[in-house]
Amino acid sequence: MMTEVRAARIRDELHRRIAILAEGRGQYSPRQLVEAVDAIRAFAADSGFAAVSCIAAKLESALARDIAGPTLLCYLDAIDDAVKLEPMRGSAQQSLLASVALRVGM
Numbered sequence: 001m002m003t004e005v006r007a008a009r010i011r012d013e014l015h016r017r018i019a020i021l022a023e024g025r026g027q028y029s030p031r032q033l034v035e036a037v038d039a040i041r042a043f044a045a046d047s048g049f050a051a052v053s054c055i056a057a058k059l060e061s062a063l064a065r066d067i068a069g070p071t072l073l074c075y076l077d078a079i080d081d082a083v084k085l086e087p088m089r090g091s092a093q094q095s096l097l098a099s100v101a102l103r104v105g106m
Contacts (some may be wrong), residue, residue: 002048002087010047014040014083022076025069033072034063040079049086051093055079055100062104074104 021028021036028036041056059075067075078100085096 007087010043010049011083011086014044014049014052015080017043018076018080018083022073025072030063030066034060037063044083044086049083051082051088051096052079052086054093054097055082058100058104071104075100078103 017036017040021033021040025033037056037059041053041060044050044052044056055075055078059072059079062071062075082096082100085092088096
């Protein structure tokens with residue numbers, strides 16, 4: 001079982017990574033961007049933050065389709081929102097993923 005202290009540390013680390021990525025987005029090559037998102041996805045998955053991992057995986061797929069900057073920011077905002085809610089129950093996760101799909105047109 002995850003303690004609140006551990007969950008808070010994971011949230012802080014994910015927020016930090018997302019902020020760095022959002023702030024420097026114009027400085028990354030497409031490959032670096034994918035690698036940074038993959039690192040967020042893997043860390044979230046390893047930490048039990050399933051919704052964050054799922055949205056990051058969808059962002060990776062979108063990056064393969066060469067998405068535009070505003071869409072990237074929308075995904076990063078959605079990932080950051082998911083971080084605030086994690087860990088969450090399955091039904092809440094499905095609701096969040098549905099709202100993300102509406103935001104980014106998945």
